[in-house]
Amino acid sequence: MSIDTSTELGSDERAASMQAEIEGTRRAGRGDRFFKGLALASGCLVLAILALIAGSALYESWPAFQQQGISFITSSDWNPNQNQFGALAFIWGTVLSSLIALVMAVPVSIGIALFTTELSPRRLKTPIGFVIDLLAAIPSVVYGLWGIAVLAPNMEPIYQGISESVGSVPGLGWLFGPPAHGTSFMTAGMILAFMITPIITSLSREVIQTVPRQQREAALALGATRWEMIRGSIIPWSRGGITGAVMLGLGRAMGETIAAALVIGSSAQITTRIFANGDSMAAQIANQFAEASGVFRSALIGLGLVLFGVTILVNVSAQRIIHRFDRKMVRS
Amino acid sequence: MTAPLDLDEVPPSLVSSMSARRKFKNGLATTWLVVSVIVALVPLGLVMFYVIQRGSAVFGIDFLTADIPVSRRALGPGMGPAVLGTLLITGAATLMAVPLGILGAIYLNEYGGKGRFASLVRFMSQVMTGVPSIVMGLFIYTVWVLTFGQSGFAGALALACLMLPIVIRSTEEMLRLVPDDLRQASFALGNRKWRTIVTVVLPASIGGITSGCMLAVARAAGETAPLLFTIGVVNSANPNLFDGPNTALSAQIFRNAQIPFTGPQDRAWGAALTLILLVLILTVAARWVSSRFAMKQA
Amino acid sequence: MIGIPEKAVKSMSDALPADALPSVTIPIGSAGDSGDAGAVAAPARVVFDIDDLAVYYGAFRAVRDVSIEISQHEITAFIGPSGCGKTTVLRCLNRMNDLIEGCRVEGQINYHGADLYGPKVDAVEVRKRIGMVFQKPNPFPKSIYDNVAFGPKLSGVRNRSELDDLVERALTQAALWDEVKDRLKASAMGMSGGQQQRLCIARTIAVNPEVVLMDEPCSALDPIATARIEDLMQELKAEYTIVIVTHNMQQAARVSDRTAFFTAEVNPAGDQRTGVLVEYDNTQKIFSNPGDERTENYVTGRFG
Numbered sequence: 001m002s003i004d005t006s007t008e009l010g011s012d013e014r015a016a017s018m019q020a021e022i023e024g025t026r027r028a029g030r031g032d033r034f035f036k037g038l039a040l041a042s043g044c045l046v047l048a049i050l051a052l053i054a055g056s057a058l059y060e061s062w063p064a065f066q067q068q069g070i071s072f073i074t075s076s077d078w079n080p081n082q083n084q085f086g087a088l089a090f091i092w093g094t095v096l097s098s099l100i101a102l103v104m105a106v107p108v109s110i111g112i113a114l115f116t117t118e119l120s121p122r123r124l125k126t127p128i129g130f131v132i133d134l135l136a137a138i139p140s141v142v143y144g145l146w147g148i149a150v151l152a153p154n155m156e157p158i159y160q161g162i163s164e165s166v167g168s169v170p171g172l173g174w175l176f177g178p179p180a181h182g183t184s185f186m187t188a189g190m191i192l193a194f195m196i197t198p199i200i201t202s203l204s205r206e207v208i209q210t211v212p213r214q215q216r217e218a219a220l221a222l223g224a225t226r227w228e229m230i231r232g233s234i235i236p237w238s239r240g241g242i243t244g245a246v247m248l249g250l251g252r253a254m255g256e257t258i259a260a261a262l263v264i265g266s267s268a269q270i271t272t273r274i275f276a277n278g279d280s281m282a283a284q285i286a287n288q289f290a291e292a293s294g295v296f297r298s299a300l301i302g303l304g305l306v307l308f309g310v311t312i313l314v315n316v317s318a319q320r321i322i323h324r325f326d327r328k329m330v331r332s
Numbered sequence: 333m334t335a336p337l338d339l340d341e342v343p344p345s346l347v348s349s350m351s352a353r354r355k356f357k358n359g360l361a362t363t364w365l366v367v368s369v370i371v372a373l374v375p376l377g378l379v380m381f382y383v384i385q386r387g388s389a390v391f392g393i394d395f396l397t398a399d400i401p402v403s404r405r406a407l408g409p410g411m412g413p414a415v416l417g418t419l420l421i422t423g424a425a426t427l428m429a430v431p432l433g434i435l436g437a438i439y440l441n442e443y444g445g446k447g448r449f450a451s452l453v454r455f456m457s458q459v460m461t462g463v464p465s466i467v468m469g470l471f472i473y474t475v476w477v478l479t480f481g482q483s484g485f486a487g488a489l490a491l492a493c494l495m496l497p498i499v500i501r502s503t504e505e506m507l508r509l510v511p512d513d514l515r516q517a518s519f520a521l522g523n524r525k526w527r528t529i530v531t532v533v534l535p536a537s538i539g540g541i542t543s544g545c546m547l548a549v550a551r552a553a554g555e556t557a558p559l560l561f562t563i564g565v566v567n568s569a570n571p572n573l574f575d576g577p578n579t580a581l582s583a584q585i586f587r588n589a590q591i592p593f594t595g596p597q598d599r600a601w602g603a604a605l606t607l608i609l610l611v612l613i614l615t616v617a618a619r620w621v622s623s624r625f626a627m628k629q630a
Numbered sequence: 631m632i633g634i635p636e637k638a639v640k641s642m643s644d645a646l647p648a649d650a651l652p653s654v655t656i657p658i659g660s661a662g663d664s665g666d667a668g669a670v671a672a673p674a675r676v677v678f679d680i681d682d683l684a685v686y687y688g689a690f691r692a693v694r695d696v697s698i699e700i701s702q703h704e705i706t707a708f709i710g711p712s713g714c715g716k717t718t719v720l721r722c723l724n725r726m727n728d729l730i731e732g733c734r735v736e737g738q739i740n741y742h743g744a745d746l747y748g749p750k751v752d753a754v755e756v757r758k759r760i761g762m763v764f765q766k767p768n769p770f771p772k773s774i775y776d777n778v779a780f781g782p783k784l785s786g787v788r789n790r791s792e793l794d795d796l797v798e799r800a801l802t803q804a805a806l807w808d809e810v811k812d813r814l815k816a817s818a819m820g821m822s823g824g825q826q827q828r829l830c831i832a833r834t835i836a837v838n839p840e841v842v843l844m845d846e847p848c849s850a851l852d853p854i855a856t857a858r859i860e861d862l863m864q865e866l867k868a869e870y871t872i873v874i875v876t877h878n879m880q881q882a883a884r885v886s887d888r889t890a891f892f893t894a895e896v897n898p899a900g901d902q903r904t905g906v907l908v909e910y911d912n913t914q915k916i917f918s919n920p921g922d923e924r925t926e927n928y929v930t931g932r933f934g
Contacts, residue, residue: 011743012743014742014743015740015742015743015744016743016744018741018742018743018744019743019744019745019748019751021744021755021759022741022744022746022748022751022752022755022756022759023748023750023751023752023755024751024752024754024755029524029752029754031524031526031527032524032525032526034526035525035526035529036439036443036525036526038435039435039436039438039439039442039443040439040443040444041435042432042433042435042436042438042439043435043436043439043440043444043450043453044453045432045436045496046436046453046456046457046460046496046497046500047452047453047456049460049471049493049496050456050459050460050463052471052475053463053467053468053471056471056474056475057467057470057471057474059474060474107364107368108368108371108372109368110368111364111365111367111368111369112365112368112369112372114365115365115366115368115369118365119362119365119366128369130619131372131373131376132372133615133619134376134612134615135372135375135376137550137551137554137611137612137615138376138379138554138608138611139553139554139555139556139582139607139608139611140554140555140556141554141556141582141585141586141589141604141607142379142383142554142585142604142607142608143379144585144586144589145585145589145600145601145604146378146379146382146383148589148590149382149589149597149600149601150378150382194375194379197372201372225354225355225357225358226358226361226362227357227358227360227361227362228354228357228358230361248462251462252462254464255462255463255464255465255466255467256464257464257465257466257556257557258556258557258582258586261586262586262589262590282464282466282557285466285470286466286557286560286586289470289473289560289561290560290561300470301470301474304466304467304470307464307466307467308463308464308467311462311463311464311467312459312462312463314462315458315459315461315462316459318462319455319458319459445731511768513764513766513768514768514770514771516726516729516762516764516768517764517768517769517770517830517833518770518780519726519729519757520724520726520757520761520762520763520764520834520843521757521758521761521780521781521784521833521834521837522754522755522756522757522758522759522761522781522784522785522837522839523754523757523780523781523784524754527784531780531784532770532780535770535771535772536770536771
């Protein structure tokens with residue numbers, strides 16, 4: 001270092017030269033400022049993209065909203081040839097197929113999560129994790145292909161059997177009454193259930209793993225069975241986090257496009273009968289957008305905007321619930 | 333991690349004193365857990381079985397390289413243009429999303445920390461992972477395709493938007509695992525912050541980052557919805573991402589699945605097998621990378 | 631840089647009676663020394679002149695009223711009970727505290743007469759000159775060679791043979807060369823704790839700093855590894871100025887030339903502990919004839 005070469009200088013000069021040395025040059029700090037700027041810009045990109053999505057979709061769909069007004073989401077009269085765009089039937093289709101998916105996926109997902117955390121021998125944990133990863137890795141279009149080529153034709157006779165046997169029973173007929181088609185709300189819900197099981201499972205598992213050991217031991221020390229321990233300590237402790245996981249699954253199911261587009265039946269109608277043909281917002285966009293123009297196209301982009309809004313709403317609530325759960329964990 | 337509780341260690345006398353009702357409930361719950369795992373295996377097994385069985389009937393070098401028949405009903409291979417398209421489009425999306433995503437994560441973990449703006453960005457990137465892929469496709473359609481027309485690059489843009497938040501989230505989690513000791517050691521050597529990040533923090537977490545990015549690539553490679561209106565359709569290979577329409581395996585599966593003739597159905601299954609192989613290789617490789625990395629840390 | 635001749639003089643001086651030392655250090659333990667910090671002004675060059683230092687974390691005052699002069703080629707030890715601010719003061723000396731949000735430094739620290747906290751001072755330049763060894767060994771998850779070569783590479787040394795020389799010299803100085811010369815490419819994570827800490831010292835001195843700050847460098851090590859590090863410090867003293875924070879009074883007595891004793895004062899409300907400097911003097915005097923009752927209580931084990 002140059003400290004020793006400056007020995008001959010007076011102490012003031014020495015101080016001045018050291019001051020100059022440790023101050024460095026403006027150039028030296030430039031790398032830091034540049035890098036930080038780059039990183040910040042990349043972070044801002046996320047906000048920019050989200051804002052642009054909302055902005056561009058609003059701009060492009062404006063003609064449809066202008067023409068249709070509030071009936072865009074309250075009317076089910078969708079007839080592009082007569083410039084009528086009431087999207088309620090698609091919204092209904094999205095909601096119904098997602099609900100069916102949840103009803104099937106939630107018990108299975110939580111079951112798998114509890115199996116791996118509470119029941120499974122150690123050597124089974126990794127293989128099960130791998131199976132869940134694989135389930136998540138299969139592209140949705142492959143589920144769709146399997147759904148339309150294998151699942152739908154094979155389910156049709158089963159649906160018909162159910163429909164014939166309980167369709168006339170009051171109450172049950174409301175859900176299972178005819179018509180019964182292979183491509184239907186039910187088949188779409190099943191395919192969606194396969195697709196959202198991995199996300200609900202892995203998030204629930206993470207949440208359940210945070211339950212402190214003392215909580216489990218406290219219950220077991222009181223003579224609880226495994227099930228009583230799960231109900232008494234694990235479920236109350238992780239309820240918030242699991243709710244968040246389920247809502248994220250719901251968001252995923254509502255936004256899923258391709259598999260639903262292939263198996264839902266592409267016939268928009270508002271019905272509670274789950275074996276009937278239906279259509280969803282995402283499926284309608286996927287199937288019609290290529291041929292659409294003019295107000296029809298802006299109506300489809302409007303559907304996209306509604307879908308965007310609803311999924312964002314569901315996701316934000318899910319994140320809030322999980323966030324609150326995290327904070328509770330930190331406090332305790 | 334807490335050790336798994338072993339109920340078999342409960343003394344037998346205690347277990348046998350339980351009422352039948354409690355025993356039954358416990359047995360029912362245990363059955364529920366076991367059945368759940370089996371139920372999840374069924375669709376996985378069935379889908380894999382059909383993809384391998386129907387796909388392998390057409391799969392081969394010819395299938396991977398030959399052009400797509402112009403007549404959609406025609407029998408026989410191939411999917412060459414779609415294989416090329418998937419590789420090019422996914423590759424281009426990776427080149428865009430991975431560096432930006434890693435930089436974004438660096439901002440969140442190394443600069444922003446717990447600040448209000450960083451929290452907003454973090455929250456929004458989590459929200460962005462939930463944006464439906466079809467909405468990303470519409471977005472790129474309105475801001476890019478309407479002006480510049482359909483091309484492989486437009487598809488790559490849509491996939492990159494989808495990958496970006498996934499890369500940010502997984503990378504930030506990995507950066508958070510890097511002990512602060514290492515950063516301090518580097519600062520104490522007179523290393524500037526950006527060089528500390530590049531020479532110490534990133535190398536220390538590169539395994540986890542790589543595996544997270546590979547999973548994001550795998551997810552993007554299988555996506556269909558963002559490509560539907562952005563890349564268009566071609567039957568012969570288009571190696572130019574920036575000029576003219578392109579095609580991809582996922583888009584071809586979607587088109588062919590809807591045509592009820594043997595030729596296109598076979599091609600759909602063959603394309604599904606190709607796509608699944610690609611995605612599985614990426615997923616398994618990502619697992620391998622992350623387990624290797626975990627061993628090195630220990 | 632200080633040449634080898636002086637190092638020879640220095641190591642020779644270890645064998646000589648204290649008052650026969652060359653003028654590089656001040657006479658230690660000369661009888662009847664009045665012993666207040668002012669008397670420390672001696673022929674040795676002052677590296678750090680700390681005047682009325684106070685450190686705040688947000689509104690919380692962690693340390694106040696610290697005034698110390700630290701001389702070149704000496705080992706200065708900071709001792710005191712937990713929470714007395716000795717590490718905080720140490721981290722002020724190379725501006726590591728800048729990295730803690732809400733941390734604010736008042737008072738003056740001059741480094742060779744230059745204001746360390748001057749408005750234009752670049753903390754990175756400061757840390758190149760004033761290195762630091764941490765409490766827990768923190769090697770990078772790289773090879774042994776890459777750990778040591780890390781700093782030189784930063785300052786632009788690219789030439790392979792030059793790097794090899796630097797690595798060998800640093801490892802030799804850190805008394806580690808013989809143990810690792812055959813496995814320089816092996817991961818540093820596979821070394822023992824003591825070896826890791828010596829590697830961290832080698833990594834620090836490879837950037838050729840003037841001062842090495844050590845924050846309880848032996849607290850995570852066993853007695854044998856500790857003894858090796860202490861020997862090492864004696865050797866390094868010829869070339870570097872060393873400031874060490876330690877919990878271990880024997881260690882301070884064994885290795886240091888001067889000792890600063892800190893303690894924590896509790897405010898009247900009883901909810902805040904602020905570190906203060908009690909006494910700063912020759913190590914021998916602190917341990918044999920301290921000027922303050924609190925120091926005596928501490929070094930004789932009656933407190934802390």
